[in-house]
Amino acid sequence: MAIPREHDLEIEQDPGFLRRSWRVQRAGWIGMGAMLVLALAGLLGSGPLSRRDVTIPGFLRVEYQRFARYDAPQTLTVRLEPAATNAAYVRVWLDRRYLDGSKVETISPPPVRVEDAGDRLVYVFALARPGTPATVVFALQARQIGSMSGRVGLDGEQAFAPFSQFVYP
Amino acid sequence: MESVIRAAAIYGILLVVFRLTGNRSLGQVTTFDFILLLIISEAIQNGMVGNDYSVTNAFVLVLTLLALDSGLSLVKSRLPMVERWLEGLPVVIVEHGRPRLDRMRAAQVDVSDVLAAARKLHGLERLGQIKYAVLERSGDISIVPEPGGEPSSDLSGPTPAAPRPDSR
Numbered sequence: 001m002a003i004p005r006e007h008d009l010e011i012e013q014d015p016g017f018l019r020r021s022w023r024v025q026r027a028g029w030i031g032m033g034a035m036l037v038l039a040l041a042g043l044l045g046s047g048p049l050s051r052r053d054v055t056i057p058g059f060l061r062v063e064y065q066r067f068a069r070y071d072a073p074q075t076l077t078v079r080l081e082p083a084a085t086n087a088a089y090v091r092v093w094l095d096r097r098y099l100d101g102s103k104v105e106t107i108s109p110p111p112v113r114v115e116d117a118g119d120r121l122v123y124v125f126a127l128a129r130p131g132t133p134a135t136v137v138f139a140l141q142a143r144q145i146g147s148m149s150g151r152v153g154l155d156g157e158q159a160f161a162p163f164s165q166f167v168y169p
Numbered sequence: 170m171e172s173v174i175r176a177a178a179i180y181g182i183l184l185v186v187f188r189l190t191g192n193r194s195l196g197q198v199t200t201f202d203f204i205l206l207l208i209i210s211e212a213i214q215n216g217m218v219g220n221d222y223s224v225t226n227a228f229v230l231v232l233t234l235l236a237l238d239s240g241l242s243l244v245k246s247r248l249p250m251v252e253r254w255l256e257g258l259p260v261v262i263v264e265h266g267r268p269r270l271d272r273m274r275a276a277q278v279d280v281s282d283v284l285a286a287a288r289k290l291h292g293l294e295r296l297g298q299i300k301y302a303v304l305e306r307s308g309d310i311s312i313v314p315e316p317g318g319e320p321s322s323d324l325s326g327p328t329p330a331a332p333r334p335d336s337r
Contacts, residue, residue, distance in 0.1 A: 009301050009313070011259055022275040028189030071220065105235060169178070 091155035098150030105139040176233035185308035190308035
């Protein structure tokens, strides 16, 4: 096989290929730069674009991460409004399917009781000052890759707060 | 199953990223490049190993990486086109003392890199003493010295006296 050459140096030369590969390389740099910007913005995990919340008007607001990563810590924050905390206990539920795909690391404050209610788990929290806003933080780890959706609600109320996440591998 | 996928994913990502950032990125190993390499391996490690610190996992990972590597070299030897895209081609960056600045810019090499290689490999002092400088696929520069020292005047055109000629 004759190696195409342009001088007495016996070397494989292909200026067209070099130009093409440099063009691909430049496109690659642009692509990697764009990935970095997206990662900073939060499209690949935590960051401003990833912060979302959903409310049940008058009762609670759920703050969650739109983009999460497999096996990485993330938080689900439930902010309860006074209308939801007028008794000594507040009963917050999370849907079972969502919890099956995640690992609950810690809950703060810790619930006094967790009840099984079929397709949901009810977390019962004791309140020191009923009638004032309260916050519950679930520290979670996603145990599955892809889109996940979950629901948060108050036991006894019809309305719930649906949310969905995308979990990167 | 998961370890094989993890190792394959990491292998693929590294292959693409290092190819895209160009041959030069780690071809010339300075102290800092060496540290960078260590940090990169550290960063990669967790993604590949995950939470499984067992010997079996380590064994499967190593097996996967080696299998991919030898599989890829088999493909490369069968299909030259794949080899080209994965490893690039050598680039002639100096011909008869004249630097090919367009190529050097694209490949991110400058005249001082060529001169450094010329000093190190052949003890050459000037660009004019270089017949060919080739940026090899491995990322380092190989030098063929001009047999008679300085090139004859009809070949060289204007002798590059300045260390960084900006004419082509």
